[in-house]
Amino acid sequence: KTTRDLGDLRGKRVLVRSDLNVPLDGSTITDDGRIRASAPTIKGLADAGARVIVCAHLGRPKGTPEAKYSLVPVAKRLGEVLGTDVVFADDTVGDDAKAKAAALQDGQVLLLENLRFNAGETAKSDDERAEFARELASLADVFVSDGFGVVHRKQASVYDVARLLPHATGDLVSTEVDVLRRLTKDPERPYAVVLGGAKVSDKLGVIGNLLGTADRLLVGGGMLFTFLAAQGLEVGKSLLEADQVDTVKGYLDRAEKEGVEIVLPVDIVVADSFSADAAHDVVAADAIPSDRMGLDIGPESSRLFAEKLADCRTVFWNGPMGAFEMAPFAAGTKALAQSLVDITAKGALTVVGGGDSAAAVRQLGFEDSDFGHISTGGGASLEYLEGKELPGLTVLEEGDA
Numbered sequence: 001k002t003t004r005d006l007g008d009l010r011g012k013r014v015l016v017r018s019d020l021n022v023p024l025d026g027s028t029i030t031d032d033g034r035i036r037a038s039a040p041t042i043k044g045l046a047d048a049g050a051r052v053i054v055c056a057h058l059g060r061p062k063g064t065p066e067a068k069y070s071l072v073p074v075a076k077r078l079g080e081v082l083g084t085d086v087v088f089a090d091d092t093v094g095d096d097a098k099a100k101a102a103a104l105q106d107g108q109v110l111l112l113e114n115l116r117f118n119a120g121e122t123a124k125s126d127d128e129r130a131e132f133a134r135e136l137a138s139l140a141d142v143f144v145s146d147g148f149g150v151v152h153r154k155q156a157s158v159y160d161v162a163r164l165l166p167h168a169t170g171d172l173v174s175t176e177v178d179v180l181r182r183l184t185k186d187p188e189r190p191y192a193v194v195l196g197g198a199k200v201s202d203k204l205g206v207i208g209n210l211l212g213t214a215d216r217l218l219v220g221g222g223m224l225f226t227f228l229a230a231q232g233l234e235v236g237k238s239l240l241e242a243d244q245v246d247t248v249k250g251y252l253d254r255a256e257k258e259g260v261e262i263v264l265p266v267d268i269v270v271a272d273s274f275s276a277d278a279a280h281d282v283v284a285a286d287a288i289p290s291d292r293m294g295l296d297i298g299p300e301s302s303r304l305f306a307e308k309l310a311d312c313r314t315v316f317w318n319g320p321m322g323a324f325e326m327a328p329f330a331a332g333t334k335a336l337a338q339s340l341v342d343i344t345a346k347g348a349l350t351v352v353g354g355g356d357s358a359a360a361v362r363q364l365g366f367e368d369s370d371f372g373h374i375s376t377g378g379g380a381s382l383e384y385l386e387g388k389e390l391p392g393l394t395v396l397e398e399g400d401a
């Protein structure tokens with residue numbers, strides 16, 4: 001069900017779960033992509049006359065309030081994006097939230113304080129979660145699930161609350177699922193997946209599944225060194241997950257058997273230390289000195305990746321190619337983003353997934369509209385591509401309570 005199926009919303013209290021988990025530097029939001037992506041659903045409901053109660057999490061507090069995880073800066077930014085005042089409740093289901101939810105007028109928006117200030121939100125115990133979900137549900141008449149970035153979490157505001165209230169899928173979740181479905185069901189070929197980011201261990205499931213669907217797998221970021229090690233190469237002081245080398249070797253063998261081309265960088269930007277002013281140069285991928293660490297893919301690799309992507313009709317990219325937050329190590333990520341922009345202009349479907357990659361492309365000066373789709377989901381989009389069941393989506397298919 002979509003929000004259109006909820007009927008006349010005028011005067012109704014609608015609880016919306018959004019993913020407003022944005023990166024902060026102190027109280028400054030460094031990438032507001034998730035707020036901008038969440039705003040249309042909230043605005044649509046408010047414009048329809050609903051009394052909108054938004055709930056969300058920030059970071060990973062452990063069930064009690066912590067000032068640094070407060071959603072206060074998010075409320076301010078959400079108000080700016082919506083172009084309307086957002087009422088803020090200092091608690092999630094306490095007296096302030098109850099009073100403010102009760103006082104809401106048609107078309108007004110209330111944001112509740114961080115869901116994860118309540119142990120029940122993320123509790124393992126079904127009963128504990130259900131109890132918190134009941135308190136949340138008591139604030140509203142209907143529930144709209146729009147936090148795509150959390151649909152892989154079996155948490156009170158994602159899963160349990162949908163079993164207590166009439167519910168609908170928000171437009172952001174619908175759009176995300178539609179795009180990701182196009183990647184898994186008969187993608188236009190050639191279909192390439194580009195994976196980066198620090199740890200290969202976070203991506204094993206998705207790599208395993210992609211070996212059955214993708215035509216090419218391009219690997220960059222910190223995880224590439226475990227791939228180089230699996231080929232018997234020295235990686236110096238680069239990030240290496242020694243306990244994953246055998247698994248990666250297995251993947252390389254499987255890829256060969258299944259006809260999936262694995263493309264690894266041929267040159268690497270190496271530095272003395274993990275810092276922006278470290279001395280650095282470019283070396284061949286098979287000649288990383290023992291006392292240096294790789295912090296980006298080199299220019300030859302960027303050219304090779306561009307070549308491998310040029311004829312692709314579908315590309316999914318997750319994870320930066322290097323330590324892009326430091327200018328000397330941003331070129332690989334920037335070049336890769338440009339390759340995606342180029343093929344998007346030629347009509348390919350390009351999907352950027354994961355908070356870091358999305359923040360990276362914006363920080364490097366690209367616009368969201370340069371790509372086919374920028375997913376708000378990090379773990380959620382990877383688990384979707386892994387073929388896993390996502391509790392926040394399956395519960396919506398169960399129908400109303």
Ligand code: 3PG
Nearest residue numbers: 019021060149150378379
């Ligand atoms: C994310 O940042 O991927 C989502 O907001 C989920 O956050 P979590 O990994 O802390 O559950």
